[in-house]
Amino acid sequence: MTDIAFLGDPAIKAQALTRLRSHVAAGTFVIFPAWEDGKANVIGALVEADDKQAFADQYGYPIAFTTALEMIVNAFRAVPAAQDFVGALLERTPVGADLSRVVPQVLDYLLERPDVATLTARHVELEICRCSVLALHQRAIAGETPDRKEWKSARLAAVATSDTITDDAMARLAGLIVEAAAWPATMRTVLHDTLGACGRLEIQQMMDVMGWTDADESRVFKIREQAEVDGRMAELEGLDRVLALLDADDPELARGFRERLEQFGKLGDFYRTVGWKVIDLSEQAPLAASTRENVA
């Protein structure tokens, strides 16, 4: 039963919740690894293996969502927040909900983001590509199944168009989002790749706002690398050492690097928002016909 939440069986939902709660109670729920030495992340906790396909098969979540799930859950960073999110996902997904339109709805949301649309609008061809990919997802949401050749044509056009944009880095990043999203929602990596492309755009937007450049990043790397060679401040470790080195060598760079760290700490916001959106959409998804008949 593809994309039918918990395969329409309340006992499967109960099993999922039991498995999650037992890991939470034992303190073995982790962000990483997926499944090792009794420790488990969202995938491992529910299927007792590092197996996303098994997660999709056993619990009825779309494979494209399952493939992106670790990326979303990892954005919660702290284990308690990740646990709460996974618990909410399971609890708020109704048994028997038809989840087949959740991924196209999320892709539609990502392609309609105002910042993405503003960037694609700078280049007529790219905007046409965004609209054509969006239209395919909207047809899927409406229950149609666009032909595979239509997807391919939209996708190749998007890749070719992105490649023509050589003088506008931000629009090119928006183009990468469009091309990543140009797959039917049944394709396993479509949401993962699209979220990844959105993440890259967000990082660049943040770096632009801060005025932090690749040259700054490179300078930090070189100072750190040199310290590894000459052993400076070896009494310190990790980030503390990097910051101490920067304070000593280049206080202005140190200030910028601290701001970069602070801003990057907020990057997970976007993934978390998408995660909660998936829960909202799953909660609102219609019950599958077979489930409705059983209920009646």
Add this chain to the structure above:
Amino acid sequence: MRNATEQDFDDIVMNNDKPVLVDFWAPWCGPCKALAPTLDELAEEYAEEMEIVKVDIEANPALATRFGVRGIPLLMVVKDGAEQARTFGTLSRSRLDAFVEANVGAA
């Protein structure tokens, strides 16, 4: 999807009637592992047009040397016994599709 070794590479890849997408990988390579499900999908989609063959460079270092493999994952298209194109590193599914489309042809 077949695996090729130093012994059978020429038979499987260079003398293949179809174009071949060679995936140079190693067991310790995380990005190679991440690419594997995508290649599985690609193999199904392009079953008529091409074959995908995997080469473990750890077990077959002479093949890595022969083709100048300096980093993995490395994907190489071989057509009519000659290298047609190569791409290195992680690639989005869309970029991979465009790469195959450009060098192998329509699925």
